Amino acid sequence: MELTKHWAAQLEDYVIDLAWAPAGGSLAAAAGSGPISLFSAADGNRLHLLPGHEQGTNCLAYSPASAALATGGQDGAVKLWDCASGQHTATAPLGRDWVEHLAWSTAGLAATAGRKLLLLGPDAALRHAFPEAAKTLSALAWHPTRAVLAAAGFGAVRLWEVPTWTLEKDFPYGNGIQALTWSPDGRWLVSGNQDPSVHLWLPAEDTELQMSGYESKVKHLAFDHTSRWLATSGGLNASLWDCSGGGPEGREPQMLEHATPVCAVSFQNAHGLLATASTDGTVNLWSPERKQPLRATVRMPGAAARLAWSPDDRLLAIGSERGAVYVLKCEP
């Protein structure tokens, strides 16, 4: 495997979010202070610098179907941008709470603002406001194949069925939830928790599992494309759980070692490599099924805040706490 530096760029602030355009031609990177840069995947040229959100940008998400980029900010708004022209096309003001989570699917754009959960159309028009949650929503994830949206906050994860707007499931959980993900096959719904633990639901089977033993709250989760491996942060090492068969209960996780706490995990989209980052600036690449899983180590000048694989899995984008964006080329 060959890992080479492809290009690098600098934002004015902390890289708070990072996403590749679905067609793969560009990378969007949001600075915590607000501006959003669109870089050419090929050479790192800045194609557009979008003003973003005045008091700071929190998140961004590409539409799977068009060249639209959605961003959410501390101004309580969702903004849509046309990536080809770099034009701001629409704004959905959602109130005074921060917009903290965005997730697209073919059903539309889901957004959270405080305790509100909303579904917006591709033009940012409000399609549906779900009943307000009891606590601020802290994580959001679409089911990979069905039009079901999972939204979590302290105390519960709720599954909403979109065409009918009905509550499909209400999973109580007595603690804070930091992250939420579905396995690509839609079988597992997993939360990373404040307590600190990982909780797994099998919604179709009404079964749930709790995996504890973490050193600190679990803020990052990633499944591999086969739905077998679940990578989690939550301490000095990344823990890798085997979710095949009945799931990780009774199994020991594989510990993928770092010298300082793990701050990001990301699996390739259609291949087996896992990237993990720790606060000392290390980024490791792993092949979980190998006897010697560590494939490569890269040392960055600052801790990675975000990791993102390009749609074709050939580029790994790393956004740092100091505002640097590095793109590495990874060839098998």
Add this chain to the structure above:
Amino acid sequence: MSSPPIPVTVLTGFLGAGKTTLLNRILTEQHGRKLAVIENEFGEVGVDNQLVIAGEEELFEMNNGCICCSVRGDLIRILGRLLKRKDRLDGILIETTGLANPAPVAQTFFTDDEMKSAFRLDAIVTVVDAQHVLQHLDADDEAVKQLAFADVIVLNKVDLVSAAALDALEARIRGINAVARITRAQNCAVPLDQVLNVGGFNLDRATELDPKFLEPEYPFEWAGAYPLPAGSHELVIGHEHDHDHGDGHDHGHDHDHHHHDRDKNQLDLVILPVGGTAEPQLTAARNLAVTAFAGPAVRSQPGGELRPGAFLQRLMLAEEKGTFRLLIPAAGSYVVFEECGEVPLHIQVGGEPVKPGWQQDYHAAHEHNDAVTSVGIHQAGDLDGTKLNQWISELLRTKGGDIYRMKGVLSVKGSDRRLVFQGVHMLFDAKFDRAWGQDARENTLVFIGKNLDRAALTAKFQACLV
């Protein structure tokens, strides 16, 4: 890679006390420092170039709504976001709502690992309206808690209250929280170094504590040692007649006037022979007297006979007066421990008053009116780490709900460094800091809370000494 934690100042106080005035003052005077303010309401503060974020109190109740297990979810979220900046903030100010219980705010910095490592709770600053606080203290538990949790108390609007009323108010506040630094102010005009970066959550300031507070409390308020010949003398309680007050024990001095409820027609005493009035003999007598005060009392009517011994004598008085026969078996020094220091007591030999050769006022255990009080323990010696751990764990498990704040600097056997600890309700955090070096190895502990049992805390602490 890790930078030092960012100091966090929490501002509490009832509506109208002056929190916002203080906040604005801090923001306008803090040029050159980048502060973030987390406000509880919208639009109160507006200062250029400072980050002002409106929060909404959101409690995460971890354990069936138990307040000891609650943290502020909104703070975890907002502070987590504030860490996502290239440039570090110099400090955070959190303004709570007037009725807020400070516990969940403080607990947030104890339980959440990210908050714990990135931030340092510097101080809880409580702003008090000197004119109106008494009515809040009498009516509202939250007002008492805000004082009990405070590291710094800004006694604001002092211009609206008389000096005597202020002294009384300060004494009342001291009774609740003996360790907070109290600053008097008009219009919240306090030097900023008294509210920011004060290190209120550590006990390096232990030496600044009211020395009387750190003394143990005793069941008596006064003791005097008299040189007495053998024979039958008179012990006189109350003013029999006008006379020169220079000869006896009469409380015209600045002794604290206690308002505890006692029957004015009885007075408890312990009279003990001592070999001399050197420190060791007096300490031994004092310890014996503490035990005797806890034992059964022998009653004496006026005119009755009193004999020295390690037992409690209850003198029955008429109109707060009485004269008793004091039978002294052998010439020597005798110490009288008196329950209530304000009651005049004289010993007369052959009709002439005898002056005490030594006398001492004690901090009495029964002077507080508030259910919320402070207990301080100050003692030299090394502690057994295992026993200490067991005691604190047990204490917090059983009494954590009533213990609001706890701080200490301890000397643990086997370590040449000071063990510094602090706690809020059931949570606590202890770490070894600097070496003792030339300093005397002493233990200082402070508990602030409801229904604290000083004697039990002291006894359990002493049981942990090596």
